[in-house]
Amino acid sequence: MSKIKKFKIRWISFKEFEGEVIKSSTPISFLGGIDPKTGIITDSTNSLYGKSIKNKVLLMPFGIGSTVGSYIIYALKKNLTAPIAVITYKSDVIVPSGCAISRIPYGLLSYNDWLEIEDHALIKTEKEDEILVSL
Amino acid sequence: MIDRKDLLELISVPFKLEGLKPRFIRVSSAHISGISYNNIREEGLELLKEILSSGLRITVPTTINPGFCELEEQDCDKETYKKQLEIIETFKKLGAKPTLSCIPYLLGNIPKKGDHIAWAESNAVLYTNSVIGAWSNKESGLTALASAILGITSFYGVHLEEGRVPKVKVNFNFELSDEVDAGLAGFVLGKIVKDSIPFVSNSFKNRYDLIEFLASVGTSGVIPLVVIEGITPISVSKDYLNQIQSLSIGEEEINKAKSSLENLKSEEDAILMGCPHLSLKEVEDLLKLNRKRDKDIFIFVPKEVKAVVEKKYSKELKDKNIKLVSDSCILWGGIVSRNYRKVVTNSVKGAYYLRNVLKVEVGIRRKSEIMDV
Numbered sequence: 001m002s003k004i005k006k007f008k009i010r011w012i013s014f015k016e017f018e019g020e021v022i023k024s025s026t027p028i029s030f031l032g033g034i035d036p037k038t039g040i041i042t043d044s045t046n047s048l049y050g051k052s053i054k055n056k057v058l059l060m061p062f063g064i065g066s067t068v069g070s071y072i073i074y075a076l077k078k079n080l081t082a083p084i085a086v087i088t089y090k091s092d093v094i095v096p097s098g099c100a101i102s103r104i105p106y107g108l109l110s111y112n113d114w115l116e117i118e119d120h121a122l123i124k125t126e127k128e129d130e131i132l133v134s135l
Numbered sequence: 136m137i138d139r140k141d142l143l144e145l146i147s148v149p150f151k152l153e154g155l156k157p158r159f160i161r162v163s164s165a166h167i168s169g170i171s172y173n174n175i176r177e178e179g180l181e182l183l184k185e186i187l188s189s190g191l192r193i194t195v196p197t198t199i200n201p202g203f204c205e206l207e208e209q210d211c212d213k214e215t216y217k218k219q220l221e222i223i224e225t226f227k228k229l230g231a232k233p234t235l236s237c238i239p240y241l242l243g244n245i246p247k248k249g250d251h252i253a254w255a256e257s258n259a260v261l262y263t264n265s266v267i268g269a270w271s272n273k274e275s276g277l278t279a280l281a282s283a284i285l286g287i288t289s290f291y292g293v294h295l296e297e298g299r300v301p302k303v304k305v306n307f308n309f310e311l312s313d314e315v316d317a318g319l320a321g322f323v324l325g326k327i328v329k330d331s332i333p334f335v336s337n338s339f340k341n342r343y344d345l346i347e348f349l350a351s352v353g354t355s356g357v358i359p360l361v362v363i364e365g366i367t368p369i370s371v372s373k374d375y376l377n378q379i380q381s382l383s384i385g386e387e388e389i390n391k392a393k394s395s396l397e398n399l400k401s402e403e404d405a406i407l408m409g410c411p412h413l414s415l416k417e418v419e420d421l422l423k424l425n426r427k428r429d430k431d432i433f434i435f436v437p438k439e440v441k442a443v444v445e446k447k448y449s450k451e452l453k454d455k456n457i458k459l460v461s462d463s464c465i466l467w468g469g470i471v472s473r474n475y476r477k478v479v480t481n482s483v484k485g486a487y488y489l490r491n492v493l494k495v496e497v498g499i500r501r502k503s504e505i506m507d508v
Contacts, residue, residue: 012148012152036178067275068175070275071176071179071182072178074178075177078185091152093275097145097278100147101141101145101277
């Protein structure tokens, strides 16, 4: 039986959602790292190589690479290949901006909480500053 | 569909990440980067068109950075040219002035001391803060466009008086003898000060060297302002300067930076100057000199400068085989279409991006190595 735990979180573009986690242990560059047409991770050095982030809650450390990554996030949204939400433990200049303009909830967690959440976990928003996670 | 609320959410990001209530301030101008099709690509163009079709329009005087091609010459491949034109047309329809220049502070969009502005393009942000004393954080192309439409920006960073106080003093232990020394010093400084606003003495021989210095700070660092003694309109007491941390940059550091930026293994295909764009005065100074190297020289300038120089100095340009390129950044489609693989430049910022974005071999050469000074 899975355990449910509450985590404090800070949001950009908050809205309620529920979804399954896809977790990348390494930072992602949206430009060159994800195909905006399919939502598939194209960076061969990433642990999620070949997997799709479409309709998943993307958990990653933070964004890296070109600031054009913000435009890629918008393209994902427009192509209906975007994640439901993106959650990181560190902010950067690319991902929060891209999510803000694309109305994709972007959450900032503490590093220890981020570590506790595993691939395939289920996440549900509780209050605006809280999520419920099945561990 | 993108609405004003989305743009407001975008410029609120710095506050929301800290869990704070957003605060804003009115801006008197904006300058937008991310104009080159080579940079923003199809996805960027699509987003701009979406903003346009959502009915949003720019409400403050706004200029834009250079693109990837010279428009009259159509010097990049047809498809890229078409897309570049579409980006510029979209910005025009949004209400921006199509200056296609990265030196709005000298031409086209000159702010006044004390103005609050929302500018992208790091060299322009560093110049306006450090020299003019009009305040802008280092915006992205997107946040600058959002502010151009909303007429406001997030009230934090250098918009606040306490955000403009230097926290570290940086000494140069050698003479900044030319634009390359100044550029390399800026490149090293940008890295070592991290996010602390630095104080430096005025060690620059002329405005050109100062611009190259600031452009390099913007390339390697995150800070939007360098407080320069006697130039920046911010007063700092001697007592205060004696209390803060002090760092030094020596010749060894800048030589190391130079060799880490260069990867040219043989003779160059072309010489590129004008990153940031050169102004009329700097081009006139160059044209007085004889050239030393027997390669094509391309100088990147705003179109107003090109028009004046081509009219006034057509003989010199022809005799010296110097070509002026307008509308384009030094990251220029013409390098690709001419199949140049090896270039030299006197700009440290230019060298960094030519190597990392266009993937060409780059050498840094001083103006005195290119022209007979």
